[in-house]
Amino acid sequence: MSVPFQSLSISGLLTLDMHALNNEGAEGNQLQTRMVHIVDGEGEPTVVNAISGDMLKHMQAEHLHGIAVEKGLPLCAGCQKFNANRINADSDFIQTLGDKNAIGETVKKVLQHCAVDDLEGVLITQGGRSTPRKSTVEFGWMIGLPDKTRTESYFHVKFDPNRGQGSGGESGANLGQNIFYRPASSGEYAVVMNAELSRVGFNDVEREHQIPVEARKERVKALLESVLLTFIKPLGAHRNTQFPHILNFTGVVSVSASTVPAPTVSPLKKNFSEELLSIQEQLNRLYPEAITTYEYSSQAEFTKIMVDLIEQVG
Known part of the structure; x- marks a missing residue:
C-alpha cells in the first residue's frame, strides 16, 4: 500500500x-x-x-x-483545456486505442495517460465505445x-442615465432600465x-x-x-x-x-x-x-x- x-x-x-x-x-x-x-x-x-x-x-x-x-501531472488534451468531454476530446489518444471490446486495456491506457480522468472518472464514448472509469x-x-437556512429575493435595477426606455428596448437588445430579482441564501x-x-x-x-x-x-x-x-x-x-x-x-x-x-x-x-x-x-x-x-x-x-x-x- x-x-x-x-x-x-x-x-x-x-x-x-x-x-x-x-x-x-x-x-x-x-x-x-x-x-x-x-x-x-x-x-x-x-x-x-x-x-x-x-x-x-x-x-x-x-x-x-x-x-x-x-x-x-499527466493530462489528456481535453483535460489540459478543462474540456467537459475530457479524454473524449483527445483525438490523438482515441486513435491509439485498439479493439473497442478490450475494456481492461482501454482503462489501463486512460489511467496512465491522464490523472484527472483517473481521479474524476469518465465515460469513453468515442469510436463506438462505452467504457466507464468510475x-x-x-x-x-x-x-x-431547515431551522438555520433562509433564502430571500432582492430587487435590482440596471442603471440607465436616460431612463427613457423600458426593459429590452425597441430592438429587443439588453437596453434600458431593466428590473430584476436575484436570490441570496x-x-x-x-x-x-x-x-x-x-x-x-x-x-x-x-x-x-x-x-x-x-x-x-x-x-x-x-x-x-x-x-x-x-x-x-x-x-x-x-x-x-x-x-x-x-x-x-x-x-x-x-x-x-x-x-x-x-x-x-x-x-x-x-x-x-x-x-x-x-x-x-x-x-x-x-x-x-x-x-x-x-x-x-x-x-x-x-x-x-x-x-x-x-x-x-x-
Whole structure:
C-alpha cells in the first residue's frame, strides 16, 4: 500500500452567508434558486435551499485541474483545456486505442495517460465505445439545515442615465432600465463526501494498480488538496457580486487504513459527531485501528487536519 489510508470521508456543517452558488434558472425577471424536498433529522418532510453534488464536484474538479497543471501531472488534451468531454476530446489518444471490446486495456491506457480522468472518472464514448472509469471522489448534495437556512429575493435595477426606455428596448437588445430579482441564501449546510484513495491508479476491470507507486502518491495528494480547496473557495454562480461569506466549518474527517469504508453521518442529524465517534469505536472492535476520526470546529482546524493527512502520504 502506497498511502497510510485507503479512504477518507468528510461530514461537516459549512456556514455560508449571502451566496447564490446554485440556481435553477429564471422565470420572467425572477432568478430561481435551488430548493429540495428532504426529511429532516426529526423525520419531518420539509423544503430547503441546497447546492447540488454536481456543483460541488465541478468545484473540486476545477481546483484539481489547476493543481494538476501546476504539478505537471499527466493530462489528456481535453483535460489540459478543462474540456467537459475530457479524454473524449483527445483525438490523438482515441486513435491509439485498439479493439473497442478490450475494456481492461482501454482503462489501463486512460489511467496512465491522464490523472484527472483517473481521479474524476469518465465515460469513453468515442469510436463506438462505452467504457466507464468510475470517479474516486463522491459528493452528496450540500443541504441547508431547515431551522438555520433562509433564502430571500432582492430587487435590482440596471442603471440607465436616460431612463427613457423600458426593459429590452425597441430592438429587443439588453437596453434600458431593466428590473430584476436575484436570490441570496444564508445558513448552515450539511456536507458529506467520500474519496476512495485506494482506487487511485487502480484498474477496476483488471483488478490491479497500473501506475507506479510514486505517481499514485502524487495523485492522492493532488486529490486531497483539491478537496481542501473546495471548502476554502467554493466556486459557482454570481460570485462577482455575491462572493460567499464563509463563517465556519465544523465536523469530522474520518479515514480508513483498511478496506472498511471511512464512515459518514449526515450533519442533518443533530448529534452526528457523537454518532460518528461511536461508529468508529464499534468498527475498530472488528477491525483494530482501521478507522481514525478527526473532529474540527473551524476552517483553520479543518485545514490543518487535511494538510497533516496530505503530508502523511509522503
